[in-house]
Every structure is written in structure tokens, then in C-alpha cells.
Amino acid sequence: MIPQRISLITIGAKNLPALRSFYQRLVWEETEISSDQYAVFKTAGVLLSLFPIEELAKDxxxxVEEAAKSGFSGITLAINVDKKEDVDHAIELVREAGGTILREPSDAFWGGRTSYFTDPENNCWELAWNPDSVFDERGAMISF
Incomplete structure (x- = not known):
């Protein structure tokens, strides 16, 4: 089973410092890991992250040279799972349901496990396990 939740929305930024500054001027609260290379803002229900668009496509x-032609919008939706092995199980469900696997499950440089897929309308999703994720009683990710 794949948890029925969206944990993280990532916007691929063309100018991350400028985009980060915009959200800061809205007086949105950032997490302690935020920087001009990767920023995360707390919202009601999901976390909003900003990541350079080239790095997001690569991840x-x-x-990168095919991102625009492929219909990649520069936005990914993430489902964070509870256990490392859940990434592998979930991606098999996606495959069986007809999703297109962009990146097979693999260990990430940041210590978790991740995989990417698109749904039938080419919306880009990440399945991830982060050992530092904290969820509230409803299953919403509140920090990582």
C-alpha cells in the first residue's frame, strides 16, 4: 500500500535565492535546513521545498536537456513512506498500475531512499523514505 498523503511539494527554481526571498517576504516560516541551495517552508499539511530546477530534473x-521537451513542469509531489523497504514495494505498485518509472529505487546521498515516477498525465512524483522524517498523528510530515 502507498500512503494516501502528499508530504512534500518541490518547486524547481530557476533562481533559488530570489524565489526563497519571495517566500521569506510573505513571512513564511522556514525549517532549520534552509539555505540558498535548498529551502524548505512549513505550511499547513505539507512542506514546500525549493530546489534548483536543473538539480530537480537530474534527481x-x-x-536536463530533455526536461522541457518531456513536459516536465519543474514541480514534483512527494509521498514519504514509513520504512526504507516501503519505497521498493510502493514503486512496484506504481509499475503495476501503469506509472512510468523515471528512477528506480536507490539509496540517496542524504541518507534516505528514493524513486521517481510519472502518472498517466506526466505529473512527476517522488517516493521517498527519510530516516529523519517526523509525521503528526494524521500522517502529515511536519519536519525532516
Missing amino acids: AGIP
Whole structure:
């Protein structure tokens, strides 16, 4: 089973410091890991992250030069799972349901496990396990 939740929305930023500054001027609270290379803002229900668009495409397994042609919007939705092995199980469910796997499950440089897929309308999703994720009683991720 894949948890029925969206944990994180990532916007691929063309100018991350400028985009981060915009959200700061809205007086949105950032997490302690935020920087001009990767920023995360707390919202009601999900976390909003900003990541350079080229790095986001690369992380999703989309060659940067093909990102625009492939219909990649520069936005990914993430489902964070509870256990490392859940990433592998969930991606098999996605495969069986007809999703397109962009990046097979693999261990991430930041200590978790991740995989990317697109749904039938080419919306880009990440399945991830982060050992530092904290969820509230409803299953919403409140920090990592």
C-alpha cells in the first residue's frame, strides 16, 4: 500500500535565492535546513521545498536537456513512506498500475531512499523514505 498523503511539494527554481526571498517576504516560516541551495517552508499539511530546477530534473532521472521537451513542469509531489523497504514495494505498485518509472529505487546521498515516477498525465512524483522524517498523528510530515 502507498500512503494516501502528499508530504512534500518541490518547486524547481530557476533562481533559488530570489524565489526563497519571495517566500521569506510573505513571512513564511522556514525549517532549520534552509539555505540558498535548498529551502524548505512549513505550511499547513505539507512542506514546500525549493530546489534548483536543473538539480530537480537530474534527481528525478530526467536528462536536463530533455526536461522541457518531456513536459516536465519543474514541480514534483512527494509521498514519504514509513520504512526504507516501503519505497521498493510502493514503486512496484506504481509499475503495476501503469506509472512510468523515471528512477528506480536507490539509496540517496542524504541518507534516505528514493524513486521517481510519472502518472498517466506526466505529473512527476517522488517516493521517498527519510530516516529523519517526523509525521503528526494524521500522517502529515511536519519536519525532516
